[in-house]
Amino acid sequence: MKTTNSPKSPTLNYMMRVGLLPRPEHSIPGDPVNWAIANLYRDDPTLSPPSDRDTSTNLQPWPEELDPGIRARLVNLWRWDEARDAIREKMKNAPERERQDKLDEAQFKYDLRWHDAARMDARGAFGEDSVRQRFGHFWFNHFTVGNYDAFYTAGDMYEHRILAHMNGSFADLLYEATTHYSMLRYLDNVTNVSPRSEAGRIRKQKGKQVGFNDNLAREIMELHSCSPAQGYTEKDISEAARLLAGWGDWALNPRNEHEWYSAKEPFVRRQSEPGTKVILGKEYGSGHKALREFTRDLAALEQTRKYLCHKLALHFISDTPSSRVTDALESAWRQSDGNLGKVHEKLLELAWTDGDRKILWPSHWLYNTVRISGSNFFMGHKDIFNRKSGQRAMQPMRELGISFWEERQPNGYPLLSKEWISLEHLDRRIRFASTVFGTGSGRETPAQIMANLGVPKTMRAQMLSTGRAEEQFTALVVNQWAMEVQA
Amino acid sequence: MKRRDFLKMSTAGLALTSLPGWANIANPERRLVIFFLEGGLDGLSTLVPKLEGSLESFREELIPNNLLDLSSHWALHPAMRSTHKLMLQQDILGIHATSFPYTKRSHFEGQNLIQGGGLTPFSESTGWVGRALDIASNGGRAMSLDTPLLLRGATGVDNYYPAQVNGSANPTIDLLQRLNGGLSPEWQIENEKLISRLDGRVFNSRDRSPRGLSAEAGQALARPDGPVAAMIRLNGYDTHAGQGGKNPGRLHSLTGELDTCISTLRQNLGAAWDHTTFITLTEFGRTVKVNGSSGTDHGYGTAMLVGGGAVNGGAVLADWPGLAKSDQFEKRDLMATTDSRSICAAVLEHTFGLEHDEIAERVFFTPNLPRLTDRIFL
Numbered sequence: 001m002k003t004t005n006s007p008k009s010p011t012l013n014y015m016m017r018v019g020l021l022p023r024p025e026h027s028i029p030g031d032p033v034n035w036a037i038a039n040l041y042r043d044d045p046t047l048s049p050p051s052d053r054d055t056s057t058n059l060q061p062w063p064e065e066l067d068p069g070i071r072a073r074l075v076n077l078w079r080w081d082e083a084r085d086a087i088r089e090k091m092k093n094a095p096e097r098e099r100q101d102k103l104d105e106a107q108f109k110y111d112l113r114w115h116d117a118a119r120m121d122a123r124g125a126f127g128e129d130s131v132r133q134r135f136g137h138f139w140f141n142h143f144t145v146g147n148y149d150a151f152y153t154a155g156d157m158y159e160h161r162i163l164a165h166m167n168g169s170f171a172d173l174l175y176e177a178t179t180h181y182s183m184l185r186y187l188d189n190v191t192n193v194s195p196r197s198e199a200g201r202i203r204k205q206k207g208k209q210v211g212f213n214d215n216l217a218r219e220i221m222e223l224h225s226c227s228p229a230q231g232y233t234e235k236d237i238s239e240a241a242r243l244l245a246g247w248g249d250w251a252l253n254p255r256n257e258h259e260w261y262s263a264k265e266p267f268v269r270r271q272s273e274p275g276t277k278v279i280l281g282k283e284y285g286s287g288h289k290a291l292r293e294f295t296r297d298l299a300a301l302e303q304t305r306k307y308l309c310h311k312l313a314l315h316f317i318s319d320t321p322s323s324r325v326t327d328a329l330e331s332a333w334r335q336s337d338g339n340l341g342k343v344h345e346k347l348l349e350l351a352w353t354d355g356d357r358k359i360l361w362p363s364h365w366l367y368n369t370v371r372i373s374g375s376n377f378f379m380g381h382k383d384i385f386n387r388k389s390g391q392r393a394m395q396p397m398r399e400l401g402i403s404f405w406e407e408r409q410p411n412g413y414p415l416l417s418k419e420w421i422s423l424e425h426l427d428r429r430i431r432f433a434s435t436v437f438g439t440g441s442g443r444e445t446p447a448q449i450m451a452n453l454g455v456p457k458t459m460r461a462q463m464l465s466t467g468r469a470e471e472q473f474t475a476l477v478v479n480q481w482a483m484e485v486q487a
Numbered sequence: 488m489k490r491r492d493f494l495k496m497s498t499a500g501l502a503l504t505s506l507p508g509w510a511n512i513a514n515p516e517r518r519l520v521i522f523f524l525e526g527g528l529d530g531l532s533t534l535v536p537k538l539e540g541s542l543e544s545f546r547e548e549l550i551p552n553n554l555l556d557l558s559s560h561w562a563l564h565p566a567m568r569s570t571h572k573l574m575l576q577q578d579i580l581g582i583h584a585t586s587f588p589y590t591k592r593s594h595f596e597g598q599n600l601i602q603g604g605g606l607t608p609f610s611e612s613t614g615w616v617g618r619a620l621d622i623a624s625n626g627g628r629a630m631s632l633d634t635p636l637l638l639r640g641a642t643g644v645d646n647y648y649p650a651q652v653n654g655s656a657n658p659t660i661d662l663l664q665r666l667n668g669g670l671s672p673e674w675q676i677e678n679e680k681l682i683s684r685l686d687g688r689v690f691n692s693r694d695r696s697p698r699g700l701s702a703e704a705g706q707a708l709a710r711p712d713g714p715v716a717a718m719i720r721l722n723g724y725d726t727h728a729g730q731g732g733k734n735p736g737r738l739h740s741l742t743g744e745l746d747t748c749i750s751t752l753r754q755n756l757g758a759a760w761d762h763t764t765f766i767t768l769t770e771f772g773r774t775v776k777v778n779g780s781s782g783t784d785h786g787y788g789t790a791m792l793v794g795g796g797a798v799n800g801g802a803v804l805a806d807w808p809g810l811a812k813s814d815q816f817e818k819r820d821l822m823a824t825t826d827s828r829s830i831c832a833a834v835l836e837h838t839f840g841l842e843h844d845e846i847a848e849r850v851f852f853t854p855n856l857p858r859l860t861d862r863i864f865l
Contacts (some may be wrong), residue, residue, distance in 0.1 A: 031582030058590045095858075188780060188782075189727050190780065191727075191728045191779065191782075192780070193779055195779065195782075200779075209548060209777060209779060209780070209781045210779050211777055211778055211779025211780070212778065212779050213727055213728065213780045213782070213784070214784050214785075215725075215727045215784070218592070218593075218785070222593050222595075223595070228593060228596065229592065229672075234592070234817065234819075236714050282729045300607075301663050382549060392554075392653065395651070395653065399650065399651060401632040401633065406723065407723075409525065409595070409722070410593060410594070411594070418612075418673070420633070420635070421674065421676060421677060421686070422632065422633050422634045422646050423631045423645050423646055423677045423678075423680045423681050424631075424633075424646050424647070424650075425632060425633070425677070426677045426678060426681055427650060427658065427676060427681060428632075428650060428652065428665075430658045430662070430666070431650055431652040431655035431656075431658070432652065432655075433657075434655055435652060435653070435654050435655050438654065466665070469666060471662055471665060474666065475661065475665060475666055475669060477667050478669070478670075478672040479666070479669035479670065480669060480670055480674070481669075483590050483649045483674070484671065
């Protein structure tokens with residue numbers, strides 16, 4: 001670990017690389033690598049002040065009713081559809097603004113995405129499980145679900161698929177992410193219906209369009225597992241689309257009692273493709289078990305291991321990871337038979353000795369900025385029910401260009417440092433530094449922050465020599481030591 | 488329509504003229520705008536080969552009603568009224584059955600290749616517009632929060648995307664100067680650009696829609712000291728489901744948005760339209776046949792628009808490959824018969840006054856790239 005002329009200790013630099021900086025009330029670990037490994041497996045509830053007007057020490061658990069499970073979310077979604085139609089009908093002659101107000105009100109009641117976004121930010125600002133969060137963000141980005149329809153349930157996917165499975169086998173994580181409603185919806189698999197299936201034949205008889213949709217089939221290989229390096233063919237993709245047909249659902253109305261509301265898996269047999277499929281030279285049968293087998297096979301491929309180890313190293317270790325690093329990760333993968341917890345542990349060891357310079361994602365920079373300031377910048381769960389402020393819940397990450405609840409392409413946000421350098425990105429950092437300084441109670445002065453972080457006295461004096469407190473704070477966080485992890 | 492017929496059909500029968508040698512004279516007022524259509528534009532429903540018999544059999548429900556006729560062979564999507572008008576005024580040229588040399592149908596490889604302009608995806612760390620700007624010592628502007636690969640490679644590239652941060656003010660020059668010492672070198676370069684931006688005009692617009700950015704780009708490019716090139720991203724072209732055709736669907740909104748961007752750009756450029764060229768870029772076209780969800784999957788050949796006062800427009804340039812199953816690429820996609828890089832090279836030659844051979848070699852690393860400049864510009 002070499003950090004010369006740095007106001008930042010090697011431990012703080014490491015915390016920034018694999019986790020987040022401490023709040024004033026948090027302790028700085030004495031044994032960083034073991035701290036990080038233990039932190040990876042923490043299972044903390046989300047704690048946050050209920051409102052951004054509360055003091056930052058009034059931490060309370062995020063209400064359980066805001067994480068009601070996938071079924072309840074889908075029922076909500078249907079109720080919102082119904083409410084929307086009713087409002088439009090009832091208020092068709094009302095002024096546009098009044099109607100929109102009612103529509104917004106109904107949407108806030110049924111759509112939990114604002115809560116989900118605020119919850120992620122609350123964790124970022126207050127959570128002591130920062131290593132776990134960083135890996136959660138990595139995998140949620142790997143399995144991007146980036147459009148309007150997917151956002152209703154994306155928070156459920158993050159809590160119950162990503163965080164719950166990211167330290168288990170990659171085969172399981174791949175299966176869990178692929179079969180979550182948000183993914184099936186985002187990559188159009190809900191419309192992937194076999195023309196030979198019972199439902200397909202009926203649709204055809206009615207003169208309706210029916211057939212395969214290969215969007216998820218392509219991305220599960222290209223982006224989620226083996227990458228194009230595997231050398232699969234278009235035939236493999238179309239066969240995978242046949243295997244995936246029936247996963248998801250056309251209709252969103254839970255009153256229809258579609259079979260998947262009672263089934264364990266969102267698999268609709270009457271939309272699925274009968275017969276054998278051959279993908280990458282292997283035969284798969286029909287029925288829902290074929291996907292489990294297929295994801296297990298994808299997870300076991302050498303190219304999957306190589307691609308994912310490289311990707312992890314890119315995000316946490318270096319823009320140009322050495323073969324020493326990727327070999328060590330691959331070896332951990334092989335020895336554990338694809339257990340991501342073991343791969344993450346190895347990465348946390350390597351990050352202490354082999355880390356290069358990396359520019360942090362703007363979201364992690366903002367969490368760090370809020371944390372070291374000791375302030376309470378993001379909304380609490382109570383604020384969201386107030387529609388006017390609720391709509392602002394997603395603003396910070398949207399402005400920084402890294403919201404998980406913004407439309408984006410399936411390859412997710414970039415991992416390379418250079419992708420995040422621009423004049424506008426710099427402008428946003430400065431603006432947020434100033435708004436973090438201007439908000440919240442319990443905020444620390446720049447001098448206190450530096451003392452908390454153990455910045456050497458001479459450097460402290462130098463940084464505090466000119467300017468008002470707000471400028472000093474901005475200079476402290478819009479700075480290479482705060483925006484980047486050093487080698 | 489006959490296969491392998493080189494179609495160059497002027498809608499008004501204007502004689503084709505060219506002024507050889509023009510491109511070699513430095514014309515500092517010339518400008519370039521790139522509309523980057525993310526997701527893969529369905530060329531066949533945007534610029535429709537209406538006489539193509541097999542179109543109905545493969546995708547009847549995707550053929551829009553009320554097509555806007557361009558000629559006996561071609562029609563434009565009905566949401567593109569302004570574009571249609573400009574095409575009839577011979578200010579916009581359509582190019583069909585075109586693509587970058589990339590056939591693997593991955594968005595991310597494809598987008599990287601068409602921005603990088605290299606020989607394989609992920610081979611380049613700079614973009615083809617950036618390299619050309621660098622050779623010509625010019626500056627460009629990305630109308631986005633980030634600086635996309637396409638524009639990287641030249642020092643004079645900045646970006647513009649108005650902030651909407653509650654309670655924040657534009658940073659002061661004093662503050663930026665104070666921050667400079669604490670930044671690493673790459674950020675210092677951005678900081679200096681931010682200082683010079685604040686030194687000049689302060690932006691008041693908060694509109695970040697593609698339309699708003701097109702207006703801002705038009706105004707910026709029209710200024711004598713403005714950037715020479717600008718890129719505007721439009722997303723959502725990955726129309727796997729509900730693309731629309733007989734009934735308006737996603738492509739209707741998308742082409743409508745592009746149409747608004749083009750007319751807004753033209754309006755805001757004012758007289759500068761005469762020396763500005765815009766092009767559309769997209770990573771690939773889409774399957775000829777409709778898929779099971781009233782959409783189309785990733786394909787190969789697509790359509791492109793090139794417009795501006797100096798463009799020899801009002802026509803569709805295509806070495807038309809035909810749409811019969813046997814004429815399709817891998818029996819599923821529109822074949823690409825025109826290398827899009829030739830169109831891009833022509834636009835660079837015209838805008839920056841660079842020699843075609845130099846562009847072919849130093850920007851696209853393809854010395855034998857065919858030259859199409861005289862077919863595109865007056």
